[in-house]
Amino acid sequence: MLLSLIISSQLLFAQPDTQAVKQINVPMLHPRVREWAYPVNNVKVPSNSVCLLWPGITGKNAFYKIMMATDAQFTKNVINGDEQRWAVYPLHQNIKEGKWFWKYASKATQNDKWQWSATNSFVVEKSKSNISSPSSKQVLVDLKNQKHPRLWSLNKNRESFFTNNKSNPEALAFVASMRKLLGKPLPEEKPTRPRDTTGMNDLQKKQMIEFMYHGFGNKVANPIKDLTVAYYLTKDRSFLDEAIKQGIHVANMDPKGYASRDDFNNGNIVEGLATLYDLGYDFLSEKDKQLLKSAIKTRGEMIYKNLPNRFELQMCDNHVWQHILRNFSITALAVANDIPEANEWLTYVYEVWNARFPVLASTDGGWHEGNGYFRVHYKTLIYLPLLFGEISGRDYFEEEWMHNLAYYILYSYPPKSASVSQGDMHENLSDMVRNQALFADALSTKIDNPYLVWYAKESRKLYPNFFRANDDFLLFRLLNYKGEKQELASKKPDDLPKSRNFNDVGLVAMHSSLNDISRNVNVFFTSNPYGVAGHAHAAQNALTINYKGKKIYGGTGFYSNFSDAHNLLDYRSSRGHCTILADSLSQRLGEDGYGWISRFMTGNRIQYALGDASNAYGNLTTAFWLDRFTQIGLKADKKSGYGDAGVKQFRRHVLQLDSNYVVVYDELEAVKPIQWTTQMHSPYLMKEGAANIGNAKVFELEADFVKSNATVFSSSNSTISVHDKYNYPAKNWKGKTDDEGNIIQFSEQWHAGISSSNKNKQRFLMILQVQDKALKPLKNLGINKGVQKIQVGEWTISANLDTKEAASLSILSSDQKAAFSYGNNALNVAGKAVKINNASSSVLIENGIKQEVIDTLPAVVSQDIGN
Template sequence: MITKKTYPIALLLIAFSAFSQKQQAVIKLTAEKLHSRVREWPYPVNGITVPTNAPALLWPGTNGKEMVKPMESGSEVKEDPNIGNVRYKVMLASDKNFTKNLISSAEQRWAVYPLHQALKAGKWYWKYAYALKNSNQWTWSPTYDFVIDAKYANEKVSPPVTEVLKRNEGAHPVLWDMRTIGDDFYRNNLNNPEAKKFIAFAEKLMLAPLPTEKPQRVIDTTGKNPLEKKIIIERMYHGFGDAVGTPVRNLCIAYQLTKDERFILDAKRRAINIANMNPNGLATGDDFTGGAVLEALGWFYDAGYEFLSPQEKELFKNIIKLRAKRVYDHLPNRFELHVSDNHVWQITMRNLAIATVAVINDVPEAKEWLTYLYEVWSARFPVLGTTDGGWHEGNGYFRVNFKSIIYLSQMFGDFSGVDYFKLPWMQNLPYYMLYTHPNKSASTAIGDMWENIPYIVKGEAWFADALTYKIDNTYLNWYVDGIKRDYSKYYHGTDDYLLFRLLNFKTNRNLPVSSPTDLPKTRKFGDVGVVAMHEDLANADKTLSSYLFSSPFGSSGHGHASQNAFTINYKGKVIFGGTGYYSNFSDKHNLLDYRSTKAYNTILADSLNQKIGEEGYGWIPRAISGKRIQYALGDASNAYGEIKSEFWLNRFEQIKVVPSKESGYGESGVTLYRRHMLQLEGGYIVLYDELEAKTPVKWTTQFHCPYYTIEGQNSENPNQQQFAVKTDLGSVTANVYAESPLKMAVHNQFFEAAVNWNKVTNDEGQIKDFKDQWHAGITSQPKQKFRFLTIIQIKDGKTEVIKTISNKDGFIDLQAGNWNIKAQLNGEKPATLQVSGNAVKSMFSYGNLPIQFEGKKYAPKIPESSVLLEIDNDKVNRQEVVDELPDVAKYDKN
């Protein structure tokens, strides 16, 4: 079976045992990180029962002396020059002595070994070894063990790479299995309206002049420092490779659709032009531009092979080999170990795979390249998710991965016979898209470039449509139908997913739809740390939606230090969400504000951020989907402290900033931060925060409005603060309560100014205007243990005046509209939150308060659980949840 393998952790679970007779509710994770930037421990180990019959064996890489350290494409952290001097091998057996059912690998340069055969049920043992190049002195690891469950026995297993290589033997064209399906591809699309439209487009494409090596845009570098100049120059040429390479690809497709030699001859003219471009020049020398050129050369070499002279074939083989080796030589014993080397997974892996297949039978080294790519794909895809369909970095940067997800799944499926679109992650992906970016509505407002998608943008529309060709999901079909109706201008038939649609074209496609009105209002994506709560998922553009985030990946890659942050969207617009702008991956605004906790609706301790890096992680222990009450619990207890990631420390060093307390980073001593979040019928959001630190700290709960203005309001009670948000959508107010005095600051200034010095653009190509945004921070006196209770109202008309029923010894009883809210605000007493609505006959309870509902008494089955009671069709619907681990913690214990 092809499954995503989770990443190992050193994990200690306190107050929990899956096998104890009396289950306890609360799990405390004490691992330094759940996902490491590069692999630091083997998987699977310690007798864990793996969720497959053919796991991938994974282990830390070495340079022969020590573990391979973090480094990635485009980084200033230098690559270890010795990573290419090591070879590995693996042994696997069903006994400790490695005599029964023995599987032994060949020597290999990379540190992953996906099993392409089903293992029998029971315990298995494995170990790996490494040796330096040209040495027969092997150093063996300890023996590790895991268990195969019999229930996975019949799951399909991907074939070994020998079969994959064999399927690629033969004459050109090899790409997309065209030598086999080429005639069918031609006939099948003869009457395809989209194919006809594309052919007309290709006719015009041939009239365009040959491109020259020059910038895509000109940006003034006057007054910029050397690092900024380097980034600006890269920005000036960004997209050049696609601009010169995409026409070659499109003309090759037009030829395969028509068999009209005019198209392939013009593709040849253009391909020869870019083949002669300087591989070391500014135009085609970096990851993205060089990769796009490499892919285009592979496209033509394969599709136009018979139109090349022997000398021209040598030209193409040589330049493809040069450019491909430039990518490949930096991959083995590095890329496969990385949590997600973004540039490679996003783009250059696809570029290299297409070029590799194009020359697979003509360049001897290409068989090693393809072997490596297939093995890494089998072991690691999807890198920033597991099975829940989510993507760690948020929807803004998820888009950059879409083409590779679609085309590499198609390509490796062609090779292996495995339908990668049937992976559990793929099957859940439509729900992630539907819940986190509903049609005609804003997205989750988190992660790099989230501000570029205030609504569904072209790439998302095309990707969702492409998925309908391979994934049978009536909710996905409904989602795409709505996008096509509301954004019809996006579908012009010449986008990057055209080939995929042509390859999978069927006349009279039957795509039945189901409205998400019958789906749960709340869905948890625990492996990436998102809970989405909707008043009406089918009409998110007219109603209330909210999100809670706490990611096991920490703030890795394009993710942010935003554990236990929330976003609230109303009528399709972001009310509360992240603030700041993506100007560059790690300039001052990015590292000190936009990427930091200061930009998010979560909590600072002594004004200090959460850690940037994989070490600053959170997770989502609980979620409940009700009819009138939605609930989520996030845990960010491990998110705070000194930054430890060498990669991020190097990024600070590059811009000459020390991540000190003056810049918002450092040890705050936080030991507990659990945020309960409820969305209540009628336009209410309730937050209840449990907070503890080693010593007293000032706790600041933050509220950020990227598009609207915050206005502070006077409060007669020093233990309460309140403010309003001025919008064009209705009335928005927030009330924050504590058991001791609070101070509020409202302002429209960033901690570090946002300046678009790099002239970054939005999805329409317009230079972004970095406007000031509004923020509110409400801060406690120094307390070691503390609680916040927040009630946010979002209404069409006026918001309710919240009445205080009682407030004694830290226990507060409030009435907000039809909802009664009780909470223990004294941090020295057990946490308690109870929300009840008599009119709507619903009740939520957490803690030790008596539960009285509809004339009956109830008690939690497990102490410290979260309980939801609702009347549904005259019956009491009871849901009770306790902490549930994400997959990384379930399966990857070290």
């Protein structure tokens, strides 16, 4: 079937639809702390088991309650919530279809009068999800008659746990390792990783002391937990006696001392003590029980006092969601009813889990901070669904997000490959890391997905040493071990689409070969609706390109500290990412520096995404980040690379063609003439190359496994700079180590920037080649009315670089079986006009099959619309 591209004709189009190109005109989509109620404005909710959320009020002892009904006068089908100290309310029941009204009341102290909010409304549709969980009241009633041990259902499954693992090689190896702990000296309260603080300022010393004790809680609590598990595997009292000896010793430690007062250490210790109390209950003396309960209560209250009316309101308190919530939930379940305060602890964590999980995504399976810090959440994401599922009867692994998580793992972090280089610690993911493989393996037993099973099998085959030691997921594997069992269905991902859009978190992952990394060209494109919150970076409309599993272009720099100078001025800044600088200024840090994926199509030969980062730029105003600058004696001003350049538009089209070419087309506009710089970064040597087409600029990459260059066309005169220097040096002043304990070398990396002359409107076209053989020369097919036409390999590419004319991009394969068109172009197939519904749409045709898309807003815009 012949396919030809006709550039000049406009007759085949419908008139441009202004709704095809959408804009978002709100300061942020996901505020750091909840600022409006949900659900409101007659939104159609995704489930008929609704969770109500609302902004909190100031006050350590604030109180709330809710009221719901099917009429605005609150007389029909009325639901009244009990008084509570937190600002979330999962209904724990399936409500009838139709319109519902609700409001909430608050008061700062018990003696104040209730202040009611305005009435909100939402709509429950037919055929929506009806998965619900029992109320926390019911959970506590059920626990009253439940004997210890409660954790991991060992009260009813202790014999099957013992029997199933009797011949389990992994269990036997674990028990052997536990025997080596018997009779060991009791742990001392001292730094786990001593460092010299000479010459450090007060802030650095404070951070270093915390760093030196990091992991102390794990060091003293893990043996206690492991020894109790060893007892249940063997019924050998020597393990439990050793656990009790160590647990009593740790219970006597000062909860305010350096060793255990920080949230990580305290959380791990209280979990260890609670596990001993629960699993060792029948063997503890009354004196030991009282000591453990006293220590658990003291440490538990230290955690809990900082949670209600704060934690549930925040977009994501990372430390709590990563670790403390898991520690505290296990603790609360273990001692509920035995410690009266623990009933409220358990109620709180159970309610927040049901209302907010998954906290940094919605349904698409992604995680907005990137995979460097996503992996810190893995242990919680395995054990808390298991824990809460056991006490509620609800299968949290059946959530839509959990099922899509299988695809996020596969597309964003393939086996034997680097991941996407966005977010803190991305540089540590240059290959598969241990907890990634272990997490996928554990999840594959709970999620019915043959591609995830394949992923887990590949990980075991490629990295057998990852599965030969006591690790974070060993207990999970032991709990789920059933002896010889039927092999789980496994399937290679070669029949999956080559690309996938994780729209909720703004990640498009494109691959030429998901199941064969040795020939895979992988393009990641990020534009994040959450903005730069937590561990995310100012990397809206940014690229990562991996080849044969290795990163060749992407984020640069090192995670030395959450907010030192290198972090704020390079690594976290847009300066460190393959995106656009506006007048040499970064995108904002903060939730208001957001982007979004507005279009996506995937074919066999052409993959396409369009990102909009028009809202990402401006003055840095977020108090959280301004305070970080102040702490280290910097200002978030133009000298530091931050400020308002007046950006009005940044739309970036990204296409992967076959396996070898990446095309990037940028539409840029500001309120005044400014300099625009498009950047690419690499860990490999880059240098300026010779250009032979107009004012194009070329840079080349040199590495022994890949040949790559990029030709960048500009709508204005441009200059190129290639160098290997950061704006602020990267120094490993804390002696940070990788996953294997090796000190990380903070090396220089390479940076290429192509800068325009000062223009209020600007366009860039970048044609990038990636392969392991000789690169194809670009052939200039001329420029006509601002449209630059280029041939490279099997492709002809035409882009309008005249900013006075409408933007357009068209691509055609030499066999005329694959084509792409955006903007003011027309398509003709076999002499017949192809109907294109909108002149502002993007169209992809392969083998006569047409896809056409216009802008799609992020789901949060239509769901959480209180702003």
